[in-house]
Every structure is written in C-alpha cells, then in structure tokens.
Amino acid sequence: MSLLEETIRDIKHVDIDPRGEIREYIDKFAIPACSLGRLEELATIYVSITDDFFREIKKKVIFTMAGDHGVAEEGVSAFPQEVTGQMVNNFLNKGAAVNILAQHIGAKVIVVDCGVKKEFEPLCGLKIKKIGKGTQNITKGPAMSRRDAERSIEAGMEAFNEEFNDGGGIDIIGTGDMGIANTTPSSAIIASFEDVDAEHITGRGTGIKDSALAHKINVVKRALAVNRPDSNDPIDVLSKVGGYEIGGIAGLCLASARKRVPVVIDGFISTAGAYIACKLEPKTSNYIIASHKSEEKGHTFYLEKMRKLPLLDLNMRLGEGTGAALGISMVDAAMKLFTQMASFSHAKVTNPNNE
Amino acid sequence: MSLLEETIRDIKHVDIDPRGEIREYIDKFAIPACSLGRLEELATIYVSITDDFFREIKKKVIFTMAGDHGVAEEGVSAFPQEVTGQMVNNFLNKGAAVNILAQHIGAKVIVVDCGVKKEFEPLCGLKIKKIGKGTQNITKGPAMSRRDAERSIEAGMEAFNEEFNDGGGIDIIGTGDMGIANTTPSSAIIASFEDVDAEHITGRGTGIKDSALAHKINVVKRALAVNRPDSNDPIDVLSKVGGYEIGGIAGLCLASARKRVPVVIDGFISTAGAYIACKLEPKTSNYIIASHKSEEKGHTFYLEKMRKLPLLDLNMRLGEGTGAALGISMVDAAMKLFTQMASFSHAKVTNPNNE
Numbered sequence: 001m002s003l004l005e006e007t008i009r010d011i012k013h014v015d016i017d018p019r020g021e022i023r024e025y026i027d028k029f030a031i032p033a034c035s036l037g038r039l040e041e042l043a044t045i046y047v048s049i050t051d052d053f054f055r056e057i058k059k060k061v062i063f064t065m066a067g068d069h070g071v072a073e074e075g076v077s078a079f080p081q082e083v084t085g086q087m088v089n090n091f092l093n094k095g096a097a098v099n100i101l102a103q104h105i106g107a108k109v110i111v112v113d114c115g116v117k118k119e120f121e122p123l124c125g126l127k128i129k130k131i132g133k134g135t136q137n138i139t140k141g142p143a144m145s146r147r148d149a150e151r152s153i154e155a156g157m158e159a160f161n162e163e164f165n166d167g168g169g170i171d172i173i174g175t176g177d178m179g180i181a182n183t184t185p186s187s188a189i190i191a192s193f194e195d196v197d198a199e200h201i202t203g204r205g206t207g208i209k210d211s212a213l214a215h216k217i218n219v220v221k222r223a224l225a226v227n228r229p230d231s232n233d234p235i236d237v238l239s240k241v242g243g244y245e246i247g248g249i250a251g252l253c254l255a256s257a258r259k260r261v262p263v264v265i266d267g268f269i270s271t272a273g274a275y276i277a278c279k280l281e282p283k284t285s286n287y288i289i290a291s292h293k294s295e296e297k298g299h300t301f302y303l304e305k306m307r308k309l310p311l312l313d314l315n316m317r318l319g320e321g322t323g324a325a326l327g328i329s330m331v332d333a334a335m336k337l338f339t340q341m342a343s344f345s346h347a348k349v350t351n352p353n354n355e
Numbered sequence: 356m357s358l359l360e361e362t363i364r365d366i367k368h369v370d371i372d373p374r375g376e377i378r379e380y381i382d383k384f385a386i387p388a389c390s391l392g393r394l395e396e397l398a399t400i401y402v403s404i405t406d407d408f409f410r411e412i413k414k415k416v417i418f419t420m421a422g423d424h425g426v427a428e429e430g431v432s433a434f435p436q437e438v439t440g441q442m443v444n445n446f447l448n449k450g451a452a453v454n455i456l457a458q459h460i461g462a463k464v465i466v467v468d469c470g471v472k473k474e475f476e477p478l479c480g481l482k483i484k485k486i487g488k489g490t491q492n493i494t495k496g497p498a499m500s501r502r503d504a505e506r507s508i509e510a511g512m513e514a515f516n517e518e519f520n521d522g523g524g525i526d527i528i529g530t531g532d533m534g535i536a537n538t539t540p541s542s543a544i545i546a547s548f549e550d551v552d553a554e555h556i557t558g559r560g561t562g563i564k565d566s567a568l569a570h571k572i573n574v575v576k577r578a579l580a581v582n583r584p585d586s587n588d589p590i591d592v593l594s595k596v597g598g599y600e601i602g603g604i605a606g607l608c609l610a611s612a613r614k615r616v617p618v619v620i621d622g623f624i625s626t627a628g629a630y631i632a633c634k635l636e637p638k639t640s641n642y643i644i645a646s647h648k649s650e651e652k653g654h655t656f657y658l659e660k661m662r663k664l665p666l667l668d669l670n671m672r673l674g675e676g677t678g679a680a681l682g683i684s685m686v687d688a689a690m691k692l693f694t695q696m697a698s699f700s701h702a703k704v705t706n707p708n709n710e
Binding site: 095 | 442561667685691697705
C-alpha cells in the first residue's frame with residue numbers, strides 16, 4: 001500500500017461539537033457566556049481534534065512549499081520565474097515575511113522544494129523533495145504525470161512525517177506556498193471541480209494589470225479546455241492543471257489529519273491544496289482552520305465551497321504562510337485562554353447562571 | 356493650568372500619509388506591492404506616530420480601567436454589581452482573559468481603580484485612582500459632578516504618565532475596561548453626541564435577554580431625557596451619562612497621544628472613552644487604532660462615526676482589553692516586518708518594477 005493510500009485510510013472522523021463537554025468546560029470560566037467568540041470556537045476545534053483538554057501549543061511548524069510552473073511562460077505573473085528560487089534562498093536566510101511572522105509566533109519554518117527549477121544544496125530548514133524542475137505549461141497539456149501528482153502529495157506527507165517523527169510530535173502546522181504563477185493553477189483547480197466561470201475565480205496574483213488579467217483568464221480557460229480534468233478524480237485534476245507545491249500542501253493536510261494535528265491554511269494556493277486533500281478524503285476538512293481571507297479574487301469562492309469562515313481579513317495576498325502564521329497565533333491564544341483562565345468558583349466571581 | 360488642559364494643549368497633529376517616504380520604504384521589501392495589506396497600513400501608522408523607522412515594540416502596556424455604575428441598580432446587566440470588584444481581584448491574580456492574552460503578546464497589565472465600589476489594598480499591578488465608589492444612577496440625575504468627570508480623565512492621564520515616566524517610556528498601549536453595567540453609559544454617550552435612536556446603539560452587554568434589553572433601551576432613553584447632556588461639551592456628557600472608567604480611558608488616549616504613543620482601543624466601552632477623547636481634541640484620533648469589532652450592537656456605529664476600520668472581527672464582547680491585546684500583536688507583527696524584512700536588493704530577488 002502506498003503512503004498516499006495508507007494516510008488516507010488512517011484519517012479518522014473528528015466530531016467538532018460546539019454543545020458538548022468542551023462547551024460545558026468553557027462555561028465555567030469567569031466570563032459572560034460566549035463572550036470570547038471565535039476564540040472559544042478555536043479552542044473547541046483544537047481540543048476536538050487533539051482530544052486533549054490540557055495541551056500547550058509548543059511545537060508550531062509552518063511548511064512553505066515551493067514549486068515552479070511551466071505556465072509562467074505565458075506571462076501570467078508580475079514576476080519572472082527565477083523569483084521562486086530566489087525567494088527560497090530568502091526564506092533560508094530568514095529575510096522573508098514568513099520568517100519574521102513565524103518568529104513572532106514562535107514557529108519553525110520548513111521550506112520544501114517540491115519542484116523548483118533551480119537546484120539547491122542541502123541546508124538546514126530545507127527539505128528537498130523535488131518532483132521535477134517545474135511543471136509543464138498547462139495551456140499545452142498536463143502539468144505533470146499522474147504518478148508525479150501522487151508523488152507531489154507524498155512529498156508533503158513525507159515532509160510532515162519526518163518533522164513529526166524527528167521532533168517528538170507537532171502541536172499545530174501552518175501551510176504556505178512559493179511558486180511564481182501558482183495562482184493560475186489554483187484558479188484552474190477550483191474551476192475543474194465547481195461550476196464557475198474563470199472570470200469569477202481568476203485574480204491579479206502578485207499584482208498584474210487589467211490587460212494581463214484578461215490574458216490570465218484566457219490561460220485558465222485554455223488549460224481547462226486542453227486538459228479536460230476529471231472532477232471526480234482529484235489526482236487527475238492535480239496532474240492536469242495543478243502544481244507540485246499544491247500537491248505538497250494537499251499531502252501536508254492529509255498527513256497532519258492522520259496524526260490529529262490541526263492544520264492552519266494560508267490563502268489562495270494553500271486553500272487549493274487543502275481543497276484537493278478534502279476531495280481525496282472529506283474527513284480532512286474538520287482538521288483544517290482557515291487563517292485569513294486573501295485579497296486574491298477566487299479565495300472567497302474556495303472558502304465558501306469548503307464552508308470555512310476565515311479568522312482574519314487583513315487584505316493580505318502574499319502567501320508564503322504569512323496568513324497561516326497569524327492564524328496559528330489566534331489558535332495559540334485560544335488554547336492559552338482555555339487552559340489558563342480561572343473559573344467562576346476559583347476566581348470567586350459570582351456566576352448569575354448558578355443562582 | 357490643569358493636567359487636562361496641559362495634555363490637550365500638547366497633542367500635536369500627526370500626518371498618516373500612505374503615499375510618502377514610509378510607502379517608498381515598504382516598496383523596497385521583496386514582496387509584491389501592497390501584498391501585506393493592513394499590516395503595511397499598521398506599520399505606516401506606527402511609524403508616523405512615533406516618527407521612528409526602527410522602533411522595536413518592547414514595552415506594551417494594557418490599562419484595564421475599572422469603575423462601578425449606579426445604573427446597575429436598574430437591572431441592565433446579566434451580572435450583579437459586586438462582580439466589578441471580584442474581577443479586579445481576578446485581574447490582580449492573573450486569572451482573567453486579559454492577563455492570559457497580555458502574557459501571550461508580551462504585555463504588562465495595569466489595573467486602574469477609577470471608581471469601584473469595593474476598596475482595595477495597594478497591590479502590584481493596581482493603581483488606585485478612585486474618584487468615587489461607583490457613579491450615581493443616570494436615570495435619576497448626573498453620573499457624577501463636572502469636577503469628577505475631569506478628575507476621572509486626569510486619573511487615566513496620571514496612570515499613563517506614571518507608567519511612562521517610571522518605565523522609561525512605553526512603545527504602545529492598549530485600553531480595556533471592567534465595570535458591571537458600563538455598556539449602558541457607553542450607549543448613552545454616543546446617543547448624546549449623534550442623532551441616533553437608543554434602539555440602534557443599545558445591545559445585550561454581558562448577555563441580557565429580550566425583555567431586559569427592551570428595559571435597557573428605556574433606561575438609556577430616560578438617562579438622556581433626565582440629564583439632557585450638551586453634545587458640544589464632552590465633559591458635560593461624561594459627567595451626565597458616563598462613568599469613571601470611561602473618563603479614565605479618555606484620559607489614557609489623550610495622555611498617550613501627547614507622548615506620541617500609539618493607542619490600541621478595545622471594544623464598545625473603550626471606544627466610548629476614545630470617542631470622548633477625540634471630541635476633546637480631534638487630533639487624538641490619528642493616534643488611535645481600533646483593534647476589533649465587538650459583538651455589542653452599538654460598536655459598529657461608534658467605529659463608523661470615528662472612521663475607524665477595526666482589525667479583527669472575532670465575535671468577541673468581553674472587554675477587559677482582550678481585543679486590544681490581539682490588536683497590539685498585529686501592530687507588533689507589522690513593525691517586526693517593517694524593521695526586519697529583506698529588501699529586493701539585499702535578498703537578491705528580481706524586482707520587476709525596476710526593470
């Protein structure tokens with residue numbers, strides 16, 4: 001049995017019950033009922049997933065998954081393809097936004113080369129899981145073979161499992177991405193599964209102008225027309241119009257769910273990966289927390305289809321795992337409240353509901 | 356000249372210019388233009404206020420201002436009045452939500468007794484600035500004398516100034532409140548200044564039921580009818596329908612603005628205090644950052660009138676400074692990005708705008 005099959009088989013349903021014993025536990029805290037709003041929801045989700053009322057969120061890992069895209073040659077991005085590899089170096093030198101936000105929240109960043117064109121030397125903080133040197137141009141044929149699509153998902157699983165096993169477990173993960181042109185496959189993925197016009201889910205990515213956007217919408221349409229991805233087969237969609245790092249993110253979500261580790265997803269590209277994970281195994285969804293609503297146009301559509309309400313809306317659209325970092329901080333805050341707040345009786349505060 | 360007059364006189368206009376030299380500085384970072392969204396806005400605000408491009412936000416202080424309210428005897432809260440004093444003890448024992456969130460973000464909590472009914476012994480973390488043992492019932496007459504309204508504002512100023520002078524400056528403050536029944540005066544304050552129905556800005560506070568809400572709306576209307584606060588005189592409004600801790604929050608905002616220290620306000624009650632500060636000196640507004648949108652009904656109206664877009668919307672309505680803590684963390688993150696991110700040239704990342 002492959003790692004992919006084994007991982008999917010082992011994912012268990014988790015029940016997130018806002019009215020059960022976790023709710024009773026929260027209701028003992030010396031606060032007005034439900035006054036911590038979504039922080040209470042986050043604690044409920046975290047405790048449900050981990051089945052642990054007393055967990056301190058210590059080990060936080062953000063996986064920044066990197067890959068190149070053949071479709072970059074169509075001019076769909078404001079940046080040239082070489083920037084993917086340059087940014088990987090920036091991550092490894094700890095100069096990027098995700099490094100700074102990870103340090104801010106006490107998380108480790110692991111960069112995974114899922115298929116960057118550039119070659120990297122082995123280095124601390126980098127996992128080399130290169131499936132190829134960039135995907136093929138999806139306007140001309142599939143991004144990658146079916147086998148490579150599976151391997152890209154397994155690359156994400158391996159990255160998670162290695163870190164989980166080496167580091168004595170993980171308490172929470174965040175996902176992130178780097179890949180010039182990767183909003184294009186992310187748009188094509190959702191349009192492969194859902195009945196939606198390319199115009200509605202194709203945005204400006206790193207910041208292209210109107211004429212380039214019209215061209216990009218056409219590129220998404222051509223990718224779909226040329227490849228005819230099978231919406232009943234998530235691996236087919238990933239291989240036809242996806243990307244190596246998007247497969248890697250799907251793999252992270254599945255491997256993390258298998259180990260009952262909550263997954264905080266970043267923006268548009270991470271959501272594409274998480275969406276594929278949920279198509280492969282719908283039970284994965286309850287392990288996933290949406291950190292923020294990206295400015296990228298199609299993100300809201302993705303989140304609606306996945307029934308996820310993002311925690312933050314800060315007009316961000318950087319990727320890397322920056323939104324995930326801020327989202328992890330919220331879950332961390334929620335669990336600190338859950339494990340440390342005084343109860344009415346302990347704090348000797350009058351509880352009107354007990355009178 | 357009184358502390359109040361002197362403080363207001365010294366507040367300088369600060370220009371928050373999203374297109375000036377701070378923008379040029381941000382545009383050098385190795386990220387797509389404007390892709391960090393509101394984090395860029397926060398850095399712009401912080402740098403503009405402090406006039407310091409290199410500030411590390413070290414000293415963070417959340418002031419939790421406490422006071423009792425005579426109007427509690429009208430049954431406008433789900434909690435009995437004694438809870439104000441009990442919660443002050445909970446803050447001092449570090450068992451409350453604000454303590455835990457403050458620790459999460461690396462902030463100190465200072466509790467200020469602006470007028471709690473209960474007497475406290477001097478204790479670390481507590482400043483006793485008691486103006487009275489709770490205000491008078493605003494449905495029967497003014498909450499406090501005009502002189503006490505001024506003194507309550509000066510209590511907040513003193514609390515800020517003492518901490519600023521003792522601790523070698525402050526890099527950012529958050530405001531918070533504790534006072535059973537204090538949503539009622541906060542609703543009455545905005546209705547004193549703006550043409551708005553009491554129904555529109557009176558909410559459930561700590562969680563009252565429908566019949567109690569109808570009664571509370573009537574209480575707000577009676578307070579306004581009995582006191583006829585003068586909308587051109589913020590001190591008159593505060594004395595007629597305000598509260599000691601609300602005056603204290605106004606004083607914090609003014610004193611902090613005077614020292615060019617950014618103020619992150621919490622929810623409904625803090626916004627009432629900040630609103631009064633801005634009425635006393637409109638230049639104060641540019642020093643204020645709205646942390647979150649409270650679930651309390653009238654908060655959105657307040658924020659719209661103050662032209663503040665809150666950072667977070669997490670359905671919280673606890674007060675204490677809990678939302679302010681999360682907001683400070685966002686400003687901290689923004690300034691870490693601003694001071695630590697690598698530029699395109701430093702990171703050797705191709706900048707398409709330079710080609």
